[in-house]
Amino acid sequence: MNVLFDLGNVVLNWDPQAIISSLNLTEVKKRAIGSELLGSDYWLELDAGCSSEAEVIERLEQNSVLSARDIQQCLDATKTSLLEIGPTIELMQQIADQQIQMYCLSNMSRETYAFIKDRPLFNFFEDLVISGEVKLIKPDPDIFNYALDKFSIQAADTLFIDDSQANIDSAAQLGFCTVLFDRSDDCYQQIRALLGLHSKSC
Structure with a gap:
């Protein structure tokens, strides 16, 4: 076997809610991280190798309250949370x-x-x-x-x-x-x- x-x-x-809670962001931006990044098609694109982090950041920040720095903060926190x-x-x-x-x-x-x-x-x-x-x-x-x-x-x-x-x-x-x-x-x-x-x- x-x-x-x-x-x-x-x-x-893997605890998305804990990741979101750990971010140094406003509550509005934390909710946006949950709905627009971690719980979105963008995340699936990253997992599927269809988009790079840089590409997701560029596209997401154009239509979001999130800045490139906010998004990168989440991506970095995600990596370090994987204990x-x-x-x-x-x-x-x-x-x-x-x-x-x-x-x-x-x-x-x-x-x-x-x-x-x-x-x-x-x-x-x-x-x-x-x-x-x-x-x-x-x-x-x-x-x-x-x-x-x-x-x-x-x-x-x-x-x-x-x-x-x-x-x-x-x-x-x-x-x-x-x-x-x-x-x-x-x-x-x-x-x-x-x-x-x-x-x-x-």
Whole structure:
């Protein structure tokens, strides 16, 4: 069995509301960050590799209360907020100890991946696919098939872990074993059971 991990909210913390709250902006601008950037098509364009951060900043500031500096502040805060989720790192170490191969498939911009790619956690992965680099994005089945081909693995032999129901549904239709990740103890226990790992000691 192989394990295919998502990153945001699985391996790395992803909390848009906390990011917005941390910004040194007015409440009006914070709301605009939420609706016009983090919760908008611009964000999908970044993840899909269709636009660069510079292009998004240039286009968004023309029709927004947000300045280029405001937008860049959010983009920078997003990168630094992506901290490792401790229990997941512990799980990954346990998986590695059993010589089970791990891979990564994440929706993420090129710029964000460039910021985090040298972290030690990436040593766990045999290989990875980042949406912004390949210009495909989950839940499109094409990115799953691209990953399977790149990794030379089979869906039926792979456990896919993601926090998005849409992504899980897409993977399941392709034959992956799946776990919808919610950071609960039960979820970690489910993953360990599927992989034949002993539960973590208290």
